[in-house]
Amino acid sequence: MQQIVYFFQRYKYFLLFLFLEFISLSLIFTNLNFQKSKFLASSNFFVGGIYEKITNTKDYFRLDEINQALVEENNRLKNQLEGTGVTLTQDSLNTNQKFTYTSAKIINNTFHTQFNFLTIDIGKQMGIDSEMAVINGKGVIGITDHSSNGYTRVQSILNKNTRINARLKNTNYFGTLSWDGKDYNTVQLVDIPRQAPIKVGDTIETGGKSTIFPEAIPIGTVAKVNETLSVDNKIDVKLFNDMSNLKYIYVIKNRDKEEILKLENLENE
Amino acid sequence: MNKTLYFTFLFFFLWALQVFVLNNILLFGYVNPYLYIAFIFFYPLRKNRFNLIFISFLLGLGVDLFSNTGGIHAFASVFIAYFRLFFIKLFFNKLEADYPFFKLKSEPFGKVFNFVITLTILHHFLLFAFANFSFGNLSGVFLNTLYSAIFTLVLFFSGSYIFTKDY
Known part of the structure; x- marks a missing residue:
């Protein structure tokens, strides 16, 4: 017994050190696990609230630019609508639409680490939960990760853990979109069939083979095609979005x- | 000023500076200084090290909370807080009797420089190694460490030159 007490007294700082390092490590590991990171996510009330206040102030200096982007997007949508010949009605009871859209504002954005996240200003109160698609007028941004009542953390497309089903526009050649963590303008499309006729400049869009993303949301253009034979047939895709400059989503x-x-799940059983 | 009050103020000041200003600098698109570790350099030297290690943990955790990095900053801060005494003994040749009189400001610049540069590089290397979280891209980790360490050191020495106060 004396020995144990002596041991603790002698190594108390080292034991404290080990204990705190262990806590930090477990936090690092849970943070990289999708949906498990509840404690230290920026979606919590305190952090989200502070970021929202800061963003509100910052945004006044960017109003012009933001309005411009919104008008451009509206213009494009109106043109598309004109082409389809459908008229919009105000009937909210007509609910045969498959996807519903909720607008939100980004209050915190990182893009310089290997595992990037964004924080947006809506949460469970608006019916937002994990595993929902996040896009803006230009293209894909990420997938929601964890939400609190008022805020949601989004796992960015620039996160080494993100996998998104993508395809060559207007074809049925599918691949998986991931990021190698190097350049924040370029993501990688892997596992696309070798016979797919891919050229530099082709458009890549979402494939709609998952329950998260709808079909045909733009992602980017092909920047580099792999000339040599390799197992994963990796293709560089330049994003339409400038991930360092985002606001409304x-x-x-x-x-x-x-x-x-x-x-x-029924099938799997 | 009261010493406890001064370090409480320094804690919150460095934390806020890091989270709200320095985290958004992104020089050349990705280089950030991590100046909050200056708290660990300045913290008074005591025989009881519980306070320093635990406060460093809280400081790191506070920075992590606002940058979505899990516990990376907490890990690196606790690491250099624990090994601070070892490096003080190594660079300044201090005995236990000298602890209450130890002040970073009154030491020769060369020794302080070695001390600060060692701990900064150690901290930044751990930070980027865990942020990278794989054995690939090691050159990126070293380059990030180097650039950020230079940035941090420039800020630290210019900052401590401007705000010379005896603590």
Whole structure:
């Protein structure tokens, strides 16, 4: 017994050191696990609240630029609508749409680390939960990770853990979009079939093979095609979005998600 | 000024400076200084090291909370807080009787420079090694460490030159 007390007294600082390092390490590991990071996420009330206040002030200096982007997007959507010949009605009871869009504002954005996250200013109160698509007028931004009542943390497309189903525009050649952590303007498309006719400048869009992203949301253009034979057939894709300069985004909720997941689980059993 | 009050103020000042200003600098797109570790350099030398190690943990955790990095800053801060005494003994040749009189400001610049540069590089290397979280891209880790360490050191020495106060 005396020995144990003596041991603790002699190594008390070292034991404290080990204990705190252990806590830090476990926090690092849980942070990289999708959806498990509840404690130290920027979606919590305190951090989200502070970031929101700062952003509100900062935004006054960017109003012009933000308005310009919104007008451009509206213009494009109106033109598309004109082409389809559909007229918009105010009937909110007509609910055969599969995806619903909720607008939100980014209050914190990182893009310089290997595992980047964004924080947005809506949460569970607006029906936002984990695994929903986040896009803006130009293209894909990320997937929601964890939400509190008022804020949500988004796992950016610039995160080494993010995987998104993507395809060559207007074809059915699918691949997986991931990021190698190097350049924040370029992501990588892997596992796309070798026979796919890919050229530099081709557009890459989401494939719609998951329950998260709807079909045909733009991602970027092909920047470099792999000339040599390799296992994963990696292609560099230059993003349409400038990930360092984002403001307003849409969160997409899939109404049929639960039904699809239930069906798929039934098959697996 | 009261010493406890001064270090409480320094703690919150460096934390806020790091989280709200320095984290957003991103020189050349990715280089950030991590000046908050200056708290660990300045903290008074005592025989009881519980306070320093625990406060460093809280400081690191506070920075982590605002940068979505899990516990990377906490890990690196606790590491240099624990090994600070070892390096003080190594660079300044201090005995236990000298502890209450130890002040970083009154030491010769060369020794302080060695001390600060060692701890900064150690801290930044751990930071970027864990931020990278794989054995690939090691050159990126070393380059990031180097650039950020230079940035931090420039800020630290210019800052401590401007605000010379005896603590």
